[in-house]
Amino acid sequence: MSDTSAAAAPDTEIVARVRGATKSYPGVTALDHADFEIRAGEVRALLGRNGAGKSTLIRLLSGVEAPDEGEIEIGGRPLGQGGIRQAAKLGVGTVYQELSLVPQLSAAENLYLGSWPTGGGRVDYGAMRAGAEEVFAELGVAISSDTRVHELPLAQQQLVEIARAFRARPRLLILDEPTSALAAAEAEAVLEAVTRVASRGVGVIYVSHRLDEIRRVADTVTVMRDGAVVETVPVRGATTGRIVSLMLGHGGGEKEPAPRRRAPAAASAAPLLSVRDLAVPPKVESVSFDLHPGEVLGLGGLMGSGRTELLRALAGFTPSRGTVEVDGSPVAHPTPRTMRRLGVGITPEDRKGEGVVPLLGVSENMVMTWFGGASRAGTVLPSRVSSIGRDLIGRLSIKAASPDTPIVNLSGGNQQKAVIGRWLHAGSRILLLDEPTRGVDVEAKAQIYAIVRELAEQGAAVLFVSSELEELPLVCDRVLALRGGRLRGEFTGDDITLDNIMAAAMAA
Incomplete structure (x- = not known):
């Protein structure tokens, strides 16, 4: 296993270093003695399958969590147990996949959220607008500082997130799947902004599975697997087959x-x-x-x-x-x-938000798409609802105390089986x-x-x-x-x- 940057010069400042970091949760080791470093001006892509340890590494570098073992340094100084505030003070900025903007506020207000410039005991809106426009200009972003965020297209909202992190002049900027919700054409402006950030000496960790983007914007790529840093290789010359092989661990006995x-x-x-x-x-x-x-x-x-x-x-x-x-x-x-x-029946990706009505019973959730067989003369009969529920619960091996048990009390797997059962009842x-x-x-x-x-x-x-x-x-x-x-x-x-x-x- 190795972690050597091929893009940044050897004498360039190391903006972040992880030594022997281990992080465990009940029943799982999420990070296993991981070593990682990134230099100023380098864009490092971070790749790995689900559960490889990428998110855990990001949380440790961002100060969200502390390692059980090992050390983390930002700009040569230990992060220790200082948490998010200490990480930000040392120069870490993180943009997560889910936007954290306030839609009703302007782009400028979102950039200065929590640290608004003041004068005479009041918010200095003039200074705020000027500062926001300066940041946008540095990133090559054409956004009016007065525009309400909810009026901006999704790609520009993502740019506001990046600009907010960049305004704090970080040493290290972590971008977690910044283009996952964007089409290829929309992602172009984000990639250009990332390049501009790196050109100003900021180290950028870029988490994405879009290899076309990685080849456009990254210097090196670190592959993680099973909580460990497997290898860091230059993006130039790294074939798709090579990267996939590192992610899957061929040759290590995995079948x-x-x-x-x-x-x-x-x-x-x-x-x-x-x-x-x-x-x-x-x-x-x-x-x-x-x-x-x-x-x-x-x-x-x-x-x-x-x-x-x-x-x-x-x-x-x-x-x-x-x-x-x-x-x-x-x-x-x-x-x-x-x-x-x-x-045609569909089980949605967001099971909790779109798939179930949490406080209704299991049987009620399974008949709600089609009340045929559960009603008479236009009236839904609870006894028939329970009978249908018992039949489907047995057929699908759903673990529930009774058909009337609120579905929120079931495990995720049993909830999912109930959502599938809804469409069996509907005859899909x-x-x-x-x-x-x-x-x-x-x-x-x-x-x-x-x-x-x-x-x-x-x-x-x-x-x-x-x-x-x-x-x-x-x-x-x-x-x-x-x-x-x-x-x-x-x-x-x-x-x-x-x-x-x-x-x-x-x-x-």
Whole structure:
């Protein structure tokens, strides 16, 4: 294992150094004796699969948490137990994936949030505007300092976040997936701003899985795996295959799961769902595929690839362009009601926010999409709701004290099974599963895989979307790789491997 910067000159100041950092949580070692350093003016990309330790390393450098073992230095001074305030004082600025702006305030007010310039006991708005415009000019950002943040497009809101961190003149700027919510054209301004920040001597840690962006903006790339820093290599000359190999750990005894083979019946049957040139601006450019009865079709893509936008369009929640056919018949204007009547069901990525009504019972959550069988003469009968709930709870092996137990009391895996059960009750033939195993334990994942396979064997057509690419070979008959709003690869049989999927999802 190594961590040597190939881009910055050896005599350039080391702005941040991590020595032997270890961080553990109950049941897991998130960071294992990690060593890391970055120099002034260097842009360091940070790559790794989910759970590799990237977020933990960022939290330690930002002062959000302290290591159990090891040392962290910023500008040659120990961070110690000083926390976020000490990290900021030493020169660390962090821009997280989720925006933290106040939408109703102006761009200038957001830049100076918590440290407004004053004069005569009042906020000096003139000084604030002048300071904001100076920062924007340094970053090459064309934003009016008086514009309310909620009036700005998402890309410019992201630039305001970066400008706010840059205004404090940091030694180290950490950017966590700054373009994940942006289309390629929108990301351009962010990449230019990152280059300008680095040109002023700031070390930048750039977390992203978009290799085209990394090749544009980064000097070096550090790959993490299983809580350890595996290697740091120059971006120039680092092939996609080399990076994927470092992320997956080939040669270290890790084996990929045996791929599934596409069911012959699915290959020959007429498609239940046909999609042609589907576009959901700005994230999905043009996507075409068929989904057959009895088939589990995987859709693999990294953050910001357009996965969720595509599924929401197919379910009728998001306006789109292109052609969608169900059972050979075109759907002129897909809406949630229309698609539901045609047998399309969706489990959303945000299970807690969009998938369940927390205080309602398990059975109530499972019948709420379609009250057929649970009502008589237009009146919903609680006894029938409970009866349907008991049947689905048994069928899906949901662990609940009773059908009336509030669904919020169930584990994540059991909540997810209940959301799938909702569409079984509705008789859906086409299931759009968006991150169906996110936030569930290993046992629950295996149970959800089994449910998905059983549904396919009964003739359902399943579109299984996941950012955890390693699970796609376990459950899918065919896999499509999505990157930048377009399909970049299709894999069947023995070609459904983690290497192939990840390379297609990441390649520049």
